[in-house]
Amino acid sequence: MSAPQRRPDAYYRRIYALFRPIFRAVAYFTYGVRVKRPVSYDEPVLILANHTSDLDFTDVASHIRNHMYFVTSDHVTAMGLFGKYFDRWFNPIKVTKGSSKTGGVIDIMRRLRHGGCVLLFPEGRISHNGRSTDIAPATAKLAKSVRCKVVTFRASGGFFIEPRWQNYLNRGRLFSAGIVNEYSPEELAQMTNEEVLERIRADLYVDAYAEQERYMRPFKFRHGLRDITRYYDVCPHCRSVDTLAVEGEGMTVRCGKCGGGLTMDEFGFFHGCEGVRSCLDWEALQLETYRARFERGEFFDEDGVTLYSVGEGFEHSELARGAFSGTAEGFAIGGELYPFREMSLPEILSGGRRMEFTCGRQSYLIEKENACLNKFVELYKWAKDRDK
Ligand SMILES: [Zn+2]
Numbered sequence: 001m002s003a004p005q006r007r008p009d010a011y012y013r014r015i016y017a018l019f020r021p022i023f024r025a026v027a028y029f030t031y032g033v034r035v036k037r038p039v040s041y042d043e044p045v046l047i048l049a050n051h052t053s054d055l056d057f058t059d060v061a062s063h064i065r066n067h068m069y070f071v072t073s074d075h076v077t078a079m080g081l082f083g084k085y086f087d088r089w090f091n092p093i094k095v096t097k098g099s100s101k102t103g104g105v106i107d108i109m110r111r112l113r114h115g116g117c118v119l120l121f122p123e124g125r126i127s128h129n130g131r132s133t134d135i136a137p138a139t140a141k142l143a144k145s146v147r148c149k150v151v152t153f154r155a156s157g158g159f160f161i162e163p164r165w166q167n168y169l170n171r172g173r174l175f176s177a178g179i180v181n182e183y184s185p186e187e188l189a190q191m192t193n194e195e196v197l198e199r200i201r202a203d204l205y206v207d208a209y210a211e212q213e214r215y216m217r218p219f220k221f222r223h224g225l226r227d228i229t230r231y232y233d234v235c236p237h238c239r240s241v242d243t244l245a246v247e248g249e250g251m252t253v254r255c256g257k258c259g260g261g262l263t264m265d266e267f268g269f270f271h272g273c274e275g276v277r278s279c280l281d282w283e284a285l286q287l288e289t290y291r292a293r294f295e296r297g298e299f300f301d302e303d304g305v306t307l308y309s310v311g312e313g314f315e316h317s318e319l320a321r322g323a324f325s326g327t328a329e330g331f332a333i334g335g336e337l338y339p340f341r342e343m344s345l346p347e348i349l350s351g352g353r354r355m356e357f358t359c360g361r362q363s364y365l366i367e368k369e370n371a372c373l374n375k376f377v378e379l380y381k382w383a384k385d386r387d388k
Pocket of ligand 1 (some may be wrong): 235236237238239240243255256257258259260
């Protein structure tokens with residue numbers, strides 16, 4: 001795939017101006033966000049926003065009038081026709097997930113120096129449990145080194161519109177969205193990296209369930225819990241793994257082993273199992289269950305998995321197909337072992353059906369429809385902790 005020809009900033013500003021009314025309409029229909037008086041900056045700004053669902057850049061575009069360049073992962077620009085036009089019309093700053101971000105950082109600085117604005121979601125991934133995911137210390141270094149105004153933006157409630165195991169949107173309204181703080185370059189220069197990091201983390205932090213306890217706002221979960229087992233596959237009653245199936249209207253999952261059920265209400269809270277009211281509760285129990293099994297030397301296998309190698313521009317070629325298994329040392333498929341000691345943290349994609357990992361200098365992708373591959377990420381974390 002050849003990179004599209006780059007044009008002057010004015011070209012992308014014009015296209016963005018044409019699209020901004022569409023972004024505002026999307027923000028209104030998807031998130032219930034309508035902004036009467038959007039802000040305009042007469043200087044380049046770096047906007048740092050929290051990330052709760054795929055279209056949340058439209059919320060930012062509704063609140064801030066300026067043309068902005070988006071920082072996106074190269075998975076987005078590799079997404080077929082959509083990716084191609086997104087790349088051609090918006091000239092996003094591309095970063096590769098799981099690899100060095102240096103190229104992206106240089107590009108961000110260059111666009112700001114040319115007078116543009118840049119929108120970055122420093123979390124990089126959306127949450128599985130409703131709480132913001134971690135922000136890397138490199139974000140604070142970047143905020144200090146751009147030497148321009150840094151604006152923090154926070155939206156909350158998006159978790160219930162697109163929890164991470166889905167790749168479609170539920171209907172509902174955000175709890176809130178807006179600019180949190182503006183930091184001048186002088187202000188940032190006086191703070192240490194740690195102080196800047198603490199401020200950014202605090203500005204962007206969201207705990208979806210804690211806020212929902214206050215708002216109690218209903219959501220229309222389009223397919224209920226249909227896809228939740230892509231991430232949550234431990235029965236909260238008997239702790240069996242991979243025994244849950246969706247039942248009836250889709251708002252209940254039931255365990256094929258113990259018969260225990262868990263039902264979700266229109267606010268996103270669970271009922272039917274003592275101590276499991278939110279995804280946070282369920283996740284804690286699930287991680288505990290995985291770890292206990294790993295400690296006992298019980299690892300997981302998955303049949304019918306396809307392994308691809310991932311090249312430049314996210315092109316992939318099939319390497320193997322069959323049983324995929326995890327051990328304390330690494331992943332195995334097609335007679336090859338991919339050792340953890342040569343790996344960085346694997347990443348879950350596409351709601352849970354795909355997992356990307358890097359081994360040595362090569363990136364790989366494994367894929368299986370309706371699988372819950374997350375336990376392999378947890379296996380990696382457990383094995384790394386043990387080796388410390
Ligand atoms: Zn059970």
